[in-house]
Amino acid sequence: MSPANSRLCIRNIGHLVTMDAVESIFKNAWIEIADGRITAIGCGEPPEPATTDCEIIDAHQGIVLPGLVNTHHHFYQNLARAYTPATNLALLPWLTCITPLFKNLMPEDLFIASKVAMAELMLTGCTTTADHHYLFPSARAGFIDAQFEAAKDMGMRFHAGRGSMDTASEIIPDWATESVDEIMNDCQRLRDRYHDPASGSMRQLFLAPSALTCASPTLFSETARMASTFDLGLHTHCGETLEEDQYALDHLGCRQLPFLADCGWETERVWLAHGIHFDDGEIAHLGKHKMGIAHCPCSNMRLGSGICRVNDLQNAGAKVGLGVDGSASNDSGHMLNEVRQALLLTRVKHGAGAMSVGEALQMATTEGAACLGRSDDLGSLEVGKCADVGIYPADDIFSSGAENPVEALILCFPRQVDTLIINGRIRVREGRIPGLDLDKLLASHRTAAKRIQT
Numbered sequence: 001m002s003p004a005n006s007r008l009c010i011r012n013i014g015h016l017v018t019m020d021a022v023e024s025i026f027k028n029a030w031i032e033i034a035d036g037r038i039t040a041i042g043c044g045e046p047p048e049p050a051t052t053d054c055e056i057i058d059a060h061q062g063i064v065l066p067g068l069v070n071t072h073h074h075f076y077q078n079l080a081r082a083y084t085p086a087t088n089l090a091l092l093p094w095l096t097c098i099t100p101l102f103k104n105l106m107p108e109d110l111f112i113a114s115k116v117a118m119a120e121l122m123l124t125g126c127t128t129t130a131d132h133h134y135l136f137p138s139a140r141a142g143f144i145d146a147q148f149e150a151a152k153d154m155g156m157r158f159h160a161g162r163g164s165m166d167t168a169s170e171i172i173p174d175w176a177t178e179s180v181d182e183i184m185n186d187c188q189r190l191r192d193r194y195h196d197p198a199s200g201s202m203r204q205l206f207l208a209p210s211a212l213t214c215a216s217p218t219l220f221s222e223t224a225r226m227a228s229t230f231d232l233g234l235h236t237h238c239g240e241t242l243e244e245d246q247y248a249l250d251h252l253g254c255r256q257l258p259f260l261a262d263c264g265w266e267t268e269r270v271w272l273a274h275g276i277h278f279d280d281g282e283i284a285h286l287g288k289h290k291m292g293i294a295h296c297p298c299s300n301m302r303l304g305s306g307i308c309r310v311n312d313l314q315n316a317g318a319k320v321g322l323g324v325d326g327s328a329s330n331d332s333g334h335m336l337n338e339v340r341q342a343l344l345l346t347r348v349k350h351g352a353g354a355m356s357v358g359e360a361l362q363m364a365t366t367e368g369a370a371c372l373g374r375s376d377d378l379g380s381l382e383v384g385k386c387a388d389v390g391i392y393p394a395d396d397i398f399s400s401g402a403e404n405p406v407e408a409l410i411l412c413f414p415r416q417v418d419t420l421i422i423n424g425r426i427r428v429r430e431g432r433i434p435g436l437d438l439d440k441l442l443a444s445h446r447t448a449a450k451r452i453q454t
């Protein structure tokens with residue numbers, strides 16, 4: 001791996017997709033990187049490096065994108081990927097089916113699952129990921145700590161969601177819940193120990209009750225209060241199924257958004273996973289308060305949950321990022337594939353002219369960064385921004401015959417990166433993760449998955 005203070009110069013870029021304010025795409029371009037930041041971008045012949053410690057990366061006329069941003073995931077679920085008894089179920093029976101598998105989940109299982117999930121994301125061009133971990137069997141400690149450790153090992157930019165459930169039900173067993181005090185104490189501990197709010201941060205904490213079907217009004221309110229005190233992100237599942245709306249009406253006497261508003265969840269720091277079943281007034285409300293949605297097209301299709309009204313949300317002023325969602329309902333963490341599916345599904349909902357390749361990429365870059373509160377330093381390739389860069393091949397079989405390689409990157413079969421740079425360091429080189437014994441990792445992952453599923 002390259003040293004922390006190394007300089008990089010990426011040359012021979014066929015198409016540099018900046019995702020800047022005017023979505024500039026430069027041909028025959030180059031990028032210079034120093035100390036984790038982009039220091040120069042240009043076209044044509046690159047300048048000679050000013051120092052000898054600059055590593056030259058030949059992009060071989062490939063396509064360069066900003067590192068993709070994943071706004072919703074459940075890493076632990078890759079231990080029950082494509083779990084046969086649950087493959088044809090809708091959300092609530094699916095959740096009832098898979099949750100008991102994880103009664104004996106240990107922090108070391110989550111450490112392995114997190115490394116696998118991050119490796120998968122990185123190979124597909126993702127440089128920043130959120131994870132929403134809400135399962136703490138028997139209030140066991142150390143899960144989120146294990147995730148931060150995994151992210152450090154992988155060199156990935158990580159936003160950990162301290163998830164929570166305090167309300168048991170037919171779906172959520174007692175052993176999966178914690179008390180509000182236990183939850184809030186751990187949130188405080190994690191914030192004090194790990195949260196780095198600085199520009200260029202590699203690790204942040206956000207607070208994330210799982211859903212209003214398994215978290216009390218007190219938990220939602222306390223969480224919002226702490227998030228406001230420490231300026232943390234707020235996240236939960238909302239609007240994924242019509243059953244959730246019915247639950248809210250039956251148990252809370254109102255729809256989900258008014259409930260959240262009463263609990264202090266009506267702020268820009270909030271982004272909601274899925275956001276499918278909102279009416280016109282609710283969409284206007286989300287836009288007015290500049291709230292975010294983590295749109296998860298593959299998971300929504302897999303569970304038959306419905307189609308997010310992406311265009312309506314965007315037109316109203318809401319931020320819409322992309323999430324792969326958990327690996328037991330996607331069942332893939334291929335971030336570039338999620339971009340493609342988002343484009344296709346939005347066209348199913350709103351028509352063929354509803355979303356361009358550029359607009360789909362916005363969701364996976366600038367909009368995703370905005371959901372995580374990282375617009376200032378992530379999401380686009382511009383001088384001064386973090387050096388999070390993916391280089392994709394432009395001349396393989398999957399896009400052969402395409403005249404526009406950038407459009408082909410999204411419209412054709414989703415590929416992996418040749419090279420991935422996170423915070424100015426090379427984390428994927430020639431399609432492999434340097435320093436990672438992938439065979440060994442996958443062997444321990446298979447062992448853990450087998451134990452979980454039996």
Ligand SMILES: [Zn+2]
Pocket residue numbers: 072073074132237273325326
């Ligand atoms: Zn989810």
